[in-house]
Amino acid sequence: MKSTAQAGASLTIWRVLLLSQWREQPVRLSVTVLAIALGVALGAAVDLINSVALGEFNVAAKRLVGEPDIVVRGPREGFAEELFVTLARDPSVKLASPVLELEVALPGRRDTLKVLGLDTFRAAALQPALIGDMAGGVLDLLKPDGIFLSSSAAQQLKLKRGDRLPIIVGDAPKSLHVVGILSEAAYGQDLGVMDIASAQWVFEKIGRVNRIDLRLNSGVNVDSFRTALGQRLPSGILAVAPQVERDRTVTATRAYRVNLNMLALVALLTGAFLVFSTQSLSVLRRRGSLGLLRALGVTRGQLQFALIGEGAAFGLVGSLAGIVLGLVCATAVVQWDAGDLGNAQLHTAGSALHSARAILRTAPWSLLVFLAIGTSVATLGAWLPARNAARQPPARSLKGGDADYTVVAARSWRIGIALLAAGAVLATLPALGGLPVFGYAAIAALLFGAVLLVPVLWVKTLKFAPRTGFAVADTAIAQLRENVGLSTLSLASVIVSFSLMVAMAIMVYSFRASFEHWLGKLLPADMQMREPLGNDTAYWSPADQARLAAVPGVSRIDFRRTRQILLDAAHPPVTLIARNSTAAQVADALPLLRHLSSPLPADTQPAWISEALQDLYGYQLGDTLALPLGGRTRRFTIAGIWRDYARAFGAIVITRTAYLEATGDSNANEGAVWLNGRTTAAAAAAALRGSFTRPDSLDILTSTALRERSLGLFDRAFAITYALEAVAVLIGLLGVSLAASSTALARRAEFGMLRHIGMLRRQVIGMVASEGAVMSLFGVVYGLILGGMLSLVLVYVVNRQSFNWSIDLALPGWQLALLAQTLIAAAAVTAFWSGRTATGQDAVRAVREDW
């Protein structure tokens, strides 16, 4: 009974405090709630968009892989179908279904179309969703050139049933007959489905498949069978668990998604800091009233409950608004912008069908999680000020003063140093599950450690400020020096948002500079020509290559053969690039980071691997690399490690001589073109196309244009990063503005007294603006140093562990200077405006208010 009464009293105090604060400071509270809402909205929107895309990919991966027990996967060019016969006869195998899975080149398009060649009758049991959707059209699929398109592919290619789909096979144009369209429900991404015999015929892969799906008899231990099968399969053919196949996209994009979510959380964290700052200032402002409540009999616990409850209320309201806003944003992005958030692997093909309700169904729990996170961080932000206020003896609260914060500040530096040390240690730890978990922990530790050092460094800095004899300047400095707690609260908002902004700016600038340098190294020729990236069907025969090389105006063409090979069942395929003819030429053309210092023995073939291959597979310089080529395992020695920003899952470069020797494949699908200087790029491109049997399908770009296009794609990928960062900074600036106005309002009586004794209004405003400028100058310098430290973690730890490629540190001097100037100006303007508002009230009323 007594406890019920106590709880009732606590709720009453909470309600009274909350309502009175709302009445007194509606704008300030609205801004705080808005900051939380923005943080939650960003997090929820990013998560929803990624969930929709991942949901589509999951469904697509499930439909593609179907329901086998084991997937036997070989090189993309295929292997002899006798293996299928062998496996089908295995007594443990109930059903074997051969598949030819190819990325098909389409004339005039840079992307490819995934085509599955299936034995429809066998696949019916393993891919029921796909085959079932064809219903009566299965027989049409048996037509020699018949293909079913997914609804998304049909929309993309603007085709309908009965139309012809042009494709490229080898160096010749061909076409397929669209015999049906799969429903959106059957398959959400771009896909074509053919009968396997037709596919083998059309794609010139007669007698070859590149995948076999197996269903085992009941009672057979799937794992044991898979392990045993893996040991007896020929080189380059792997037995893979279906789950690994299904999860490939999820795994491949995980680092990108996690990084994006982290960025969104930065905005939320800044919002939480804003709650902390607002509540701390609000507690300071109301310390007299809070002391009075304690004097009237409100217990310490009731007061703490009420003040934490205020933060929770802001968090709950802000989070509710945030998830609604996030849902609206996610729906808009998915419906109008394909919703890939800068990562092409995560685009949502069936975007038009994603209503807000459908998106909501995709990830209802994630919205609840964001609601909980938003409310929790706001509650957490209110906790420390509430604790301090409740612990303050009532008599002290009634008297006022900032002494307790000074004591806290004096103690905080030890924890700050400890956190900085912890951050330094965490930054040296390796990735956890492929994610830079410790890297993020290091950033958090460094950030909080540095914030805790602010009070002591701020006091030490102000000690150097000399007395000028000018009342305005001296009073401003004295105010800052004495009110360390208030100053630190305002400074911390600036430092947190600005240092994160600096760190992001340095990281993105470094990445862009490294990317540009990498492009310059990789694109020394005048022009680049290629068949669609990643395609399995189009290539240039030796005759084509000779014809292209003989085009007038062309000095020489370095042809390359690029293919996908599977090294490990758990990883996506890696790209094999056979280029130039001699090892010295290859090594010279690559952006090498490390290489063997001594030459290789004559009987050893060199291979140069990208950093991703080194990180994902653990290869080192000098190691032997076994590559499945031409149905056999060929051994190469890793002669160098190079930087590659194009292929996140790894790339291997070998000489064309070694490739030809291993595979007998003299075709090429990419080339670097040097002009003789007597012709223009446009004329040369026209001549190259003119010499070719299918001029439309040749993708030719000058290296300059390719560089611009690549940089454009880079900027697009980082656009969302900038957007998220901008929101975090906006929230940070809101924090600065709120702190300034709140502090200025709390000092109205002081300003009134100064006006009484003859300080001009503009002098009072100048004093407040000077305080703002001095504080923001400190914040900017501190933020630059801290941001620099954080950028090292981002560049050398988070980036490296997330994407498996290195970048060189570069400082965007002008960009940082502009950011710094903007922030100082914003802080000074905010302080000026706050001072103006606070002195706008007449001095007489101001001094009559108790302070």
Add this chain to the structure above:
Amino acid sequence: MASTPLDRKVMEAESAVVRLENLSKRFRHDRPPIFEGLKLELRRGEYLAVMGESGVGKSTLLNLLAGLDRPDSGRIWLEGIDLSLMDDDAITLLRRRSVGFVFQAFHVLPYLTVEQNVALPLELLRVAEPERTQRTAHMLEAVGISSLARRLPRELSGGELQRIAIARALVHRPRLVLADEPTGNLDPRSAAQTLALLRTQVKANAGAGILITHSRAAADTADRILVLDGQGLKPLVSAP
């Protein structure tokens, strides 16, 4: 040479520290004026107490005298200067030079030391060192808080805080000291000490002072006592 009525008025105004003429003030147009046709003259060395019930406009009168508020009608001369002819900056500069304030709530800056608080008016007036330090030290000595010079206000008692306020109000030797209920927050002993100190220092600086108070005992420390009511300022008539 004969003087015109206007010349005489200017001369009279010049010899008075403060002169009010037909002063009227109202806060809302739908309410009667707080006072109307108010007249007052305060000469150099004179220390005046103004009493009256709450809400009759005592503090408003003080604010009008200091140029912190504007009358609806009538004129105010401070040191012979007509405030109605001056803009806000000019009045502020005049106030900086010629007026000292003592408030009921002390209003000392919590982040300045005692001596810095007292020296503030001198800094605003750009009084150079070492004169500034010398005058500050002298004033601290005069109000009996020299030993507290380096302390912060939060370490001091109410009586000590009011001494700082008095020192700050007088350190620049203003012509007029305005004290609004300066003993309202003090115990009787501190109040008595403060009133004595205020009178002594006003007289020592050869200025004039106006003390606003509810307390008859406080008012008795002044040279003369006026009562403000709806009919204006009138000398106090003591009960027989």
